[in-house]
Amino acid sequence: MKSRKRERDALALADQLHSAAIHLLRHLRKEDDASGLSAPRLSALSVVVFGGPATLGQLARAEQVKPPTMTRIVTGLENDGLVRREGDKSDKRLTRIHATPQGQRVLMAGRARRVKLLASAVEKLGAAELADLGRGAQLLGELIDSMRRQNDSSQNRFRGAAPGSP
Amino acid sequence: MKSRKRERDALALADQLHSAAIHLLRHLRKEDDASGLSAPRLSALSVVVFGGPATLGQLARAEQVKPPTMTRIVTGLENDGLVRREGDKSDKRLTRIHATPQGQRVLMAGRARRVKLLASAVEKLGAAELADLGRGAQLLGELIDSMRRQNDSSQNRFRGAAPGSP
DNA sequence: AGGACATTGTTAGCTGTGCTAACGATCTCG
DNA sequence: CGAGATCGTTAGCACAGCTAACAATGTCCT
Numbered sequence: 001m002k003s004r005k006r007e008r009d010a011l012a013l014a015d016q017l018h019s020a021a022i023h024l025l026r027h028l029r030k031e032d033d034a035s036g037l038s039a040p041r042l043s044a045l046s047v048v049v050f051g052g053p054a055t056l057g058q059l060a061r062a063e064q065v066k067p068p069t070m071t072r073i074v075t076g077l078e079n080d081g082l083v084r085r086e087g088d089k090s091d092k093r094l095t096r097i098h099a100t101p102q103g104q105r106v107l108m109a110g111r112a113r114r115v116k117l118l119a120s121a122v123e124k125l126g127a128a129e130l131a132d133l134g135r136g137a138q139l140l141g142e143l144i145d146s147m148r149r150q151n152d153s154s155q156n157r158f159r160g161a162a163p164g165s166p
Numbered sequence: 167m168k169s170r171k172r173e174r175d176a177l178a179l180a181d182q183l184h185s186a187a188i189h190l191l192r193h194l195r196k197e198d199d200a201s202g203l204s205a206p207r208l209s210a211l212s213v214v215v216f217g218g219p220a221t222l223g224q225l226a227r228a229e230q231v232k233p234p235t236m237t238r239i240v241t242g243l244e245n246d247g248l249v250r251r252e253g254d255k256s257d258k259r260l261t262r263i264h265a266t267p268q269g270q271r272v273l274m275a276g277r278a279r280r281v282k283l284l285a286s287a288v289e290k291l292g293a294a295e296l297a298d299l300g301r302g303a304q305l306l307g308e309l310i311d312s313m314r315r316q317n318d319s320s321q322n323r324f325r326g327a328a329p330g331s332p
Numbered sequence: 333a334g335g336a337c338a339t340t341g342t343t344a345g346c347t348g349t350g351c352t353a354a355c356g357a358t359c360t361c362g
Numbered sequence: 363c364g365a366g367a368t369c370g371t372t373a374g375c376a377c378a379g380c381t382a383a384c385a386a387t388g389t390c391c392t
Binding site: 205206231235238258259260 | 376377379380381
């Protein structure tokens with residue numbers, strides 16, 4: 001029975017990924033702390049650095065976080081001088097978040113720090129293993145994206161499921 | 167220049183893994199919340215369920231966390247009746263953490279819930295992709311372990327020196 | 333024996349992340 | 363213009379991580 005085996009694989013995979021994600025984050029956090037940048041701040045900063053200026057709401061959605069949470073993350077980054085808020089001219093409700101030059105520098109430094117931590121581990125991998133890990137990371141990203149889309153549309157899966165019908 | 171390419175690969179990989187870990191955890195947390203179990207609690211619980219009773223210190227080390235943090239995680243689990251503290255007879259400083267039957271049930275339910283979330287995404291993967299992802303997760307686990315050992319030994323003089331050490 | 337030291341777990345207090353609820357300001361549309 | 367939607371913020375809660383300080387216990391050495 002093929003589907004039974006896939007189920008077992010998926011279960012083991014879920015545990016493995018869960019555990020790996022927790023422990024990876026705990027380790028990376030230690031290095032990130034050295035630059036005063038927590039994982040959420042680093043992640044948000046990288047969005048504006050690589051993706052360009054974004055409104056707070058866009059940022060919150062990109063990071064899968066509620067607006068109040070993103071408000072405080074951005075405030076933290078702003079106090080450190082890594083981003084700045086800028087009001088939109090045409091729509092005064094919007095707050096556009098820009099990365100400062102210092103923000104770009106700090107992000108790059110953080111990348112370098114993280115990669116240094118991974119480097120010695122990566123060096124022990126063969127080229128084939130490195131490629132496998134890269135493919136795994138790629139697939140993981142797609143998997144997460146797929147989870148996100150499923151979650152976002154979890155109310156729409158059956159078109160008839162109207163709000164208000166018990 | 168081979169090392170230059172590997173460096174670039176490692177850098178991209180670090181970012182990818184960082185981002186993936188953050189977002190995966192944020193998604194899984196939503197499901198875990200449904201059972202009232204946060205990721206750290208779930209992770210700690212799984213250690214005692216699969217690894218058997220452990221002292222608080224062992225648990226803290228296994229989870230790469232300081233003792234005070236583990237104290238509160240265990241207290242939370244204990245208040246939920248998922249775990250119980252039990253003093254050691256021979257060494258009265260030790261507190262041994264046991265999973266209760268309810269703890270085992272809840273852990274299994276959490277696994278099922280997580281896997282359900284992954285299932286629909288996994289179903290879209292071919293067998294080869296699934297295997298790749300599994301390999302990736304495996305490599306990731308080893309990588310983290312290697313990072314941990316490197317980190318742990320960064321302070322020590324010559325105790326249990328790593329293979330290949332000067 | 334007994335006292336100095338180490339180990340174990342806890343408490344107290346800080347920072348940061350996540351949420352919901354409620355709000356003020358602004359835009360949009362009838 | 364006014365009703366309602368949208369955007370960001372504030373306030374207040376729970377939890378995770380840390381360090382520092384502590385009590386209790388075990389160990390070791392004289």
